[in-house]
Amino acid sequence: MRKRSTSWIMPLALLAIGAGAPQAAADTVKVGVILPFSGMAADVAQSELRAMKLYYKLHKAELGGNDITLIERDSKEPSGATAQTLTRELVVQDKVDMLVGYQFSPDAIASAPFITQAKKLAILVNAQSSYIPKLSPYIVRLSASSWQITYPMGPYAVDKLGCKTAIVGYTDFAPGRDVAAAFKAGYEKAGGKLVDSIAMGGPAQVPDFTPYLQRIKDEKPNCVYIFTPAASFNAALARTWRDQKLAEAGIRFLGTGDVTQDSVLPQLGDNAIGWITGGHYTADLNTPENKKFVAAWYKEYGDKVKPDFFTVQGYDAMAAVFHVVKTLKGKIDADKAVAALKGWKVNSPRGPIMIDAETRDIIQNIYVQKVVKKGDSLGIEVIDTIPAVKDPCKELGVGNCGAGSPAKK
């Protein structure tokens, strides 16, 4: 509900609209946007915000008499504390109707209790730790979960890529360990033999991958599955991969979609050709919805920066906001909003997506993406699609979502 008492402007505004169709008083829905506009993920946050604004521009007409304003706040470093303070401020001070954002998992985790307490819908634009939607009944995730991306690649590696033995390598922090656990679970269940699990340095360390890749080479697996946080370390990884001649040693590179993030792909250089990653979006996806989206993006923001999975996460988050505003006709109530999103389906640029009514998490395709040369630069070829993947972590009750879950109630 809009809490502000009707101001004296409202009758004037109605007068100004004139004696047209007698419609309900137009509501402006206030959406608090919490993203790290400064710091190491500043470019990602900007891309997500731009996508939200692009969706708004393209679909504004659908809102009818209502409107949406975004109140943007910078959550800075991934400490959780800043995002949480902003959540409280946006609720108490700016009296927002819903919240969108939360780039880093700790931002969402720290804010979850207050989202529940304040009874506000919170749409996650990123925050991929699998269990997060369990932390509050008002959290709906429009991005992906690390298990959703990784787990299906295990069976795929065994069955389709012939990986009898494999090693998983990950950046050594909680999200990385989550990915490693997901791969191990999926891969071993399908009968693969995981030879080693290598922590490849913390996120704050100098990203020298040489000793890790050397160790992998010496252990001679069929495949490696690698996760590094998007953008930051991938160029160095690609370079070292080539220097250490792992491909020549017959080792196949697999990884999460973070490694081949579209906007950073050119920086990997030819070293990354042939890499296979599993992800929920690539700008090179060959569907009409995506082509329309990418064209609109380039038209709005120029072609210097390619959209990537972060971009589409922002875009779809805004689509969800629109769906709620349209369904509730601008009168936002958290319980009704969540109800409206449960089971909601849409054809996103990333393909058909749906919000799982039970877990409030997204159900989406996972694409098997191969890095190829396209003209002068690198591109992605989708070689296979694993359709309608539900987050396996919550589905199976394993890993962080199982008995030992930090999210247990």
Add this chain to the structure above:
Amino acid sequence: MEHAVQAAVSILFDGIAYSMVLFVMAVGLSVTMGLMGVINLAHGAFAMAGGYLTVTFLGNLGLPFLPGLVLAVLAVGAASIPIEHTLYVRIYNRPHLDQVLLTIGVTLMAIAVATYAYGPSPLSIKLPAFLETQVGVFGRDFPAYRAFIIGVGVLAFLALWAGFERTMLGAKIRAAVDNRAMAEAAGVNTTRLFTLTFALGSALAALGGALAVDLVGLTPRFALQYLVLVLIVVSIGGFGTIMGAFAASLMIGVIDNAGRYLYPEGSAFFIYLVVILVLVVRPGGLFGRA
């Protein structure tokens, strides 16, 4: 057995290549700290500048590798002179706290400028064909570029060492490191000496930064990422000693590399524990005066 030997060769080779990058980056800081007593936390920013300029010269201007590299190094060295004249001269005789703060400030500004100019995404460079090949060492193939880095590092060490021990300038620097007042009394123009040394140190940092681009990629965070390692090398080696910086780089580089190969999970602390241990036993560093 053969496997173990091969692993050991890899660890050593890659560790030494990594060490040489550290050495080139750290030696300038070691000398400037010993000579001027300035804690210069912005040293990493000069390394970062070297990296970005190399990227610009090679990528945007299309210069060949070696001239581009040399030009970037010279440019940073030259640019450091006005910076020394306007900023650093004001903190030579100030408390360490002021030095730490001012140079952290410079670092933050440099990071912001780099983010503005080049964006936060990692950048890379294209190596010339002769460095893209492989060389064999004790039965294992290694990238030629790493051999090149080792060559540059050893050359830099020999040149600096000879320059320090054999030239007039070196003698002046050594004298001033030992006792500035005495050197001044003996007619050494320390102001000019400081500027020269600072420029040399910054140019070396830039060389280290440029060499590292192809190993670890380049982002604006580079200025801070390497800083801690460089400080570790300087404090373990002792201030103002070329030999100390060289030995400490080798030690840290090889230990770090070996630790990460053999025991990846513990690699993060391993190096810090070594630092604490060394400094507690020898507070002035391995080659420093206690």
Add this chain to the structure above:
Amino acid sequence: MTAAAEPALLTTVDLSKNFGGLQVVRNVAFSLRRGARHALIGPNGAGKTTVVNLLTGALKPSGGSIYIAGLEATQLSEADRVERGLVRTFQINQLFRGLTVFENIALAVAQRRGVARALWRKSAACAEVTDEAMAIIGELHLDPVAFRRIRELPYGSQRLVEIAIALGLRPRILLMDEPAAGIPADERDLILGVVGRLDPDIAILIIEHDMDLVFRFAREITVLVNGAVLMQGTAAEVAGDPRVREVYLGSSKHG
């Protein structure tokens, strides 16, 4: 004199110090009794300041021993030697420049009286410290600048504070490293007056360059050359010795 019956307040035996291969102090031996007025003289680089640092414990000797009031003190820390009454002043001022004269002296008094560890007591509640610091200020005629910061004071007054801090520790043995160093000629008498009025029971070792001052003040003199004792004797003996004249006065021209 009863002092002769007591053990010497400060004695060194064969005191030596090497820096690397360089022997800066060799087998120095002397002794101070209660009330002594002893000067340690010698040309630049003779090792005088090193001897002081060995006596206070700032440096560890390479050989030899130090006794304070007859007790072995060679291995004692600086703090322990201060507690036994061995106090020094510095050739180059070592003051708390951001603090006032009163605070400078009060620091020393509080340390000696053992209240420097008091956390929960206000400084104002330590009347005994205040009184004693003010008394020293009065003695040295520093009253007009008592509450000014050191860095605002003329150099001559700073030199006095250098001595005042030492007096705050109630020394039995006072090592004064060139108390008049750097003072313009017209202000020297001020310092000399203060030194002359010091408690006659304190044993004083003065390290000096200035022969005028030495001969006005000292009753015994030790001459140090190249780290070794060239000769020891009364002021008259030293003044009359041709070797001292040659070695010491010959090189003091450059000093």
Add this chain to the structure above:
Amino acid sequence: MAAPESTAAAARARSVADAFLRRRDDARLVEAGFWLVALAVPIALPEHAAFGGQVLIMMLFALSLDFVLGYAGVLTLGHAAYFGVGAYVSGLLSAKLGWHEPLSGLVAAGAVSAAFGALSGWLLLRYRDLTLLMLTLAVSTTLFELANTWSSLTGGYDGLMGIQIAPIFGVFEWDIAGVTGYGYVLAVLLLCFVALRRFTVSPFGQALRGIRENTLRMRAIGAPILGHLTLAYTIAAAVAGIAGGLFAQTNNFITMDVLSFERSAAVLTVLILGGTGRLYGALFGALVYMLAADWLAKLSPVYWEFGVGLLLVVIVLLCPDGLLGLYDRVRAAFGGRAR
């Protein structure tokens, strides 16, 4: 001189000195103004209480750094270590051991942090300059990496969940606006401030200033340098630990970020901005820094980092005594009396 005369002179000297000490040490009326304003914030601007609480925590953290850096002159690049230890102690007490009472949790945070401060201080404070700088950095980084590696306990990067804090005294419930939290933090801040204030005007506080001004001379007057510094460091660690404990309790959440180098650098910046060695410098520095960060970040978040960098350079070059020092100088220039 006749005895009565000298007694009279001594009494006169004592009264002059006492007047000086009162001027130096006693609380001023203006100070009450600061605390009244702080008290008024949640009443006047309840919607800013959550943010205000974070500012107060930063103030407390900066106060603790001021005690070692501003008074004793110990330069550290790893002060977040003690903040982090306190945060994890009170956080883990609640999340893993089910101990939700806030005050005892805070006492535990302060005590464990103090113990850690005493041990690390005794080991590290015998070194100086760059060696000390590196050792403090190495200790805090080691803790940071430990928190990351041991994420089964600490939650690492994802954070420690499940911190639930019982109402204060069993009476005051925590509210979403953060008003209760603000009041709680303010009360603890005031208590710690009064204690630190008392320590700084004691003979011990003077001894710390002496070490800062001239360690060589302090040693020559027989002061136990290592002992003094270790005690000061322990006190500062306790206060930093309490600040960390408050951080965990008011946010119900912490990540390994509480131990980060960035946090150490930020608190250093805060203190320098306000001015060292005067306690109120820490308070004003935190206020200005947090407001500027908040405001600048809203204006143009991307340039915040440049702004902080420039600020540091300008402060070091133009007003090394910080904002309060600048205020003193301006007042002196207009005929007022500087402190």
